[in-house]
Amino acid sequence: MKKFLALLLTAFMLIALVACTGGKAPAEDPDTPDKPAETAGDGLNTALFTLEFDKDVWTLDEESASDDEEYCSANLQILDPDDPEYYLINVDISANITDPYDFREDIVYYGFDQYEYAENNSYELVNVGGVDCLKYEGESWGETTVKYLGRAESAGATVEVAVSAEDVSDSRIATLLEGLKFTLADTGNEDGPWEWEGEPFSAEDASVAAGSFTVETKWLPINEYISTFETFEHDVAAVGNTVYILTEGTLKQYAYDGSALNYEKDIELEEDGYDVILKTDDGSVWLTGGMNDLICIKDGAVAETYADLDTVAVSPDGTWGVSYFTSNECKMITFNGGTASATDITFAELDMVSYVKVDNDAFYVCGNAADESGHKVFIYNKDGVLQKTLCDGEGEGLGSITYFAKTGNGYIGFDGNMRTVLLWDADGAFIAELEDSDLFGTSYPWFCGSDMLSDGSIITVMTEDRADESATELVAFIVKGF
Numbered sequence: 001m002k003k004f005l006a007l008l009l010t011a012f013m014l015i016a017l018v019a020c021t022g023g024k025a026p027a028e029d030p031d032t033p034d035k036p037a038e039t040a041g042d043g044l045n046t047a048l049f050t051l052e053f054d055k056d057v058w059t060l061d062e063e064s065a066s067d068d069e070e071y072c073s074a075n076l077q078i079l080d081p082d083d084p085e086y087y088l089i090n091v092d093i094s095a096n097i098t099d100p101y102d103f104r105e106d107i108v109y110y111g112f113d114q115y116e117y118a119e120n121n122s123y124e125l126v127n128v129g130g131v132d133c134l135k136y137e138g139e140s141w142g143e144t145t146v147k148y149l150g151r152a153e154s155a156g157a158t159v160e161v162a163v164s165a166e167d168v169s170d171s172r173i174a175t176l177l178e179g180l181k182f183t184l185a186d187t188g189n190e191d192g193p194w195e196w197e198g199e200p201f202s203a204e205d206a207s208v209a210a211g212s213f214t215v216e217t218k219w220l221p222i223n224e225y226i227s228t229f230e231t232f233e234h235d236v237a238a239v240g241n242t243v244y245i246l247t248e249g250t251l252k253q254y255a256y257d258g259s260a261l262n263y264e265k266d267i268e269l270e271e272d273g274y275d276v277i278l279k280t281d282d283g284s285v286w287l288t289g290g291m292n293d294l295i296c297i298k299d300g301a302v303a304e305t306y307a308d309l310d311t312v313a314v315s316p317d318g319t320w321g322v323s324y325f326t327s328n329e330c331k332m333i334t335f336n337g338g339t340a341s342a343t344d345i346t347f348a349e350l351d352m353v354s355y356v357k358v359d360n361d362a363f364y365v366c367g368n369a370a371d372e373s374g375h376k377v378f379i380y381n382k383d384g385v386l387q388k389t390l391c392d393g394e395g396e397g398l399g400s401i402t403y404f405a406k407t408g409n410g411y412i413g414f415d416g417n418m419r420t421v422l423l424w425d426a427d428g429a430f431i432a433e434l435e436d437s438d439l440f441g442t443s444y445p446w447f448c449g450s451d452m453l454s455d456g457s458i459i460t461v462m463t464e465d466r467a468d469e470s471a472t473e474l475v476a477f478i479v480k481g482f
Contacts, residue, residue, distance in 0.1 A: 043179075046072035048095035048157065049129060052179030057172055070097040078172065089165040089173060095182055096158050100191040101469065103151045103158040105229040110136040110147065118194055125150075129180035131159050137168070144168045152182070156189035198470020200225045203441040207481070210423055210432035213409065215481040217439045220459070221260045226252075226474040228463060234474050235449030236461045237279040244285055245461065246277040246449075247474055251287070256459075261476060267300060276311055279451065280318035288312045294340075306340045309333065313356040313363065320382075322356045322363055328370070330356075332384070349378050349386060357404045362387070366401040366413075373397055377404055377413060379428070388428040398422070403450035403460065409482050414447040414460065423482055436462075440477055448474070456480070 044051040044060065046067040053060070053076060061075040073094040077087040104114055112134055116122035125132040126148060133150035146168050148161040159182055163173055192198075203219040226247055228234070235246045243254045243261055249272040254261040273290030280286065280296075284303065288294045289311045296304040296318075306312075312333060314321040323331040323342065328350045331342040347353065353367040354375075365378045369389075374397015377390040390411065392398055399417025410425040421439060423431040436442045442464045450460035457480035465472050 044074055046074070046095075048072040048097070048184060049093065049159075049180060049182045051076075051093065051176075051181075053176055058176065071095070076176065089163070089170060091164075091173065091176060092160070092162040093180065094160050095184065097156050098158055099156075099469075100151060100153070100158070103149065104194075106149055106160075107134060108229060110134070110138075110149065112136075114194060115196060128161055128177060129159065129182040131182050131184075133159070133161070140164065151191075152184045153191050154186040154189055155184035156187060156191075157182075157184045159184075193468055193470040195227045195471035198466055198468045201464060201466055201473045201475050203475075203477075206439055206441065208434050208438050210434055210482065213423070213431070213482050215421070215423075215434060215439065215479065217480075218259075218478045219440070220256075220476040220478060222254070222474070222476055223260060223262050227471040228474055229472065231446050231463050231472070232448060233275045234461055234463065235275065235277045236459055236476070237277045237285050237451045238453050238459050239279050239283050239285065240454070243459065244277055244279075245474070245476075246274060246287065249273050249275070249290070251277070267297070270302070277449070278314050279316075280314060281316050282318060284318065286312075286314050288314075304338050306335075309340065309342070311356075313358040315358045315360050315363075317360050321358055322365075324353045324356050324365075326352055326354070328353055328367075345384050347378065347380075349389070355401055355404070359406060362406075364404050364406075366404060369397070375400055375417075377401060377411075379411075390424050390428050391430070392422070393430045393433060402447045403458075405450075405452055405458065407452075407482055408456055412458070412479075412482055414450055416447045419445060419447070421479070439479070442475075445475075450479075453478075 047069050049072060051074060057078060058076045059079055065074045066072060076091045078089040080086045080088050107117060108114060112123060123134055126135045128148045128150065131150035131152050133148035136147045138145055143164045143166060146163040150159045152159065161177065165173065205218050207214050207216045228248060230248050233248055237244045238256065241256050243256045245252045245254065251267040251269055253264045253267060255264055271292045274287040274292055275289040278286040284296050284298045286294065286296050294306040294309050294312045295302050309323045310325040312321045312323045319335055321333040323333050328347045330345050330347065330353065332345050334341045347365055349370055350365060350367045351370045353365055355366040357364045361382050363380055365380065367375065369376050376397055378386060379388040380386055399415045401413045402416040403414040405412055410423060413422045415422060419436040421434045425431055436445055445462040445464040447460065447462050450458050452458050457478050459476060459478055461474055461476050463472050464475050
């Protein structure tokens with residue numbers, strides 16, 4: 001069972017990697033060995049570590065062991081004597097000559113505070129193989145998991161040792177780790193700045209010609225800045241002069257004064273994982289996604305909860321919506337007080353749905369066309385009858401629309417994969433495709449979410465790496481002129 005679960009988890013992680021590259025080709029997998037590690041007697045010698053172990057106790061997976069100048073790894077197991085297809089103890093060891101940012105992301109993921117680690121030395125470190133490491137202990141797939149995470153800055157190396165076992169206090173594990181020695185050469189490396197040492201993002205106002213229109217953008221400072229290791233899970237909604245930012249499941253409230261977003265408070269949520277925020281004309285905000293119930297928040301408190309729905313796009317008047325996941329089989333939702341009724345609807349023009357936006361009298365479904373012509377925007381009337389199909393200037397597919405809206409001049413779409421803003425006229429004819437670098441001064445952002453303000457301008461949030469690579473920030477802009 002343990003072997004099956006491990007293989008299943010590996011397959012899931014590979015699928016997630018492909019799905020989350022956001023248009024970038026995925027980086028080469030460092031786990032693919034350039035050459036096998038060499039064993040000598042009861043030892044393993046690689047370019048970055050040596051390991052002495054008892055071959056009568058431990059089984060080395062020689063096919064997965066790698067030995068490269070910049071990446072070395074090994075997997076050792078104590079197999080179940082009753083069924084050698086399964087392990088009792090599993091240990092993964094790796095050393096990687098790389099930048100520090102994956103290490104910093106990992107320590108945050110495992111619950112450590114970067115500032116407390118780097119500046120205040122608040123955590124007791126464990127020396128593993130000559131490198132001082134943070135120690136994390138938790139549960140995974142019914143087993144106890146211990147991870148040792150370390151950064152050897154002078155060598156520009158990150159090390160990790162992961163142990164999985166029913167009993168992590170087994171003396172054989174300690175004996176194995178006593179035989180580990182990281183052999184990392186001091187190259188005089190100095191890691192880049194931590195986020196509090198780096199230069200926060202900023203941008204100048206911009207204006208870009210688009211046909212007969214001029215699209216203007218203004219950067220909105222967020223006080224305090226929002227740093228993140230999550231590229232996608234952020235959204236925004238504006239109600240009057242109040243702006244709500246949903247970031248990694250946390251709902252933050254800001255005062256918008258026309259030039260900046262000033263933090264006011266966090267709104268407590270009973271569930272984590274929400275990734276979409278919407279607003280309705282009565283000033284309510286709605287949270288959906290993340291396999292959670294749809295909730296409606298009024299005056300800072302949950303007023304309604306709707307269960308058993310997928311991600312829901314809600315109409316501005318709050319009377320109806322569309323529930324969707326990834327299939328073209330969705331549901332039309334009618335809201336009546338605290339109840340919601342659902343009717344099945346299938347969008348035959350699509351084979352996969354990625355984003356839906358609803359107006360009072362129409363809705364827009366973005367996803368892959370069933371005829372394999374690519375990602376497009378399909379515009380339906382309220383009865384679900386197709387009215388228009390929008391594509392790029394060549395009549396071909398788009399990248400991945402993450403926000404779409406009808407404006408006073410036509411339609412606007414934010415393409416997350418292509419990092420472009422697209423404009424169409426009221427008939428659906430293509431007008432222009434505008435680059436993120438020209439509009440926002442960004443280099444490779446992900447367009448997370450947007451919302452239209454009462455004056456027809458759009459507030460949008462995106463993730464972008466700082467120029468000094470000290471952090472990824474969630475940044476905000478106003479877009480107007482179309």
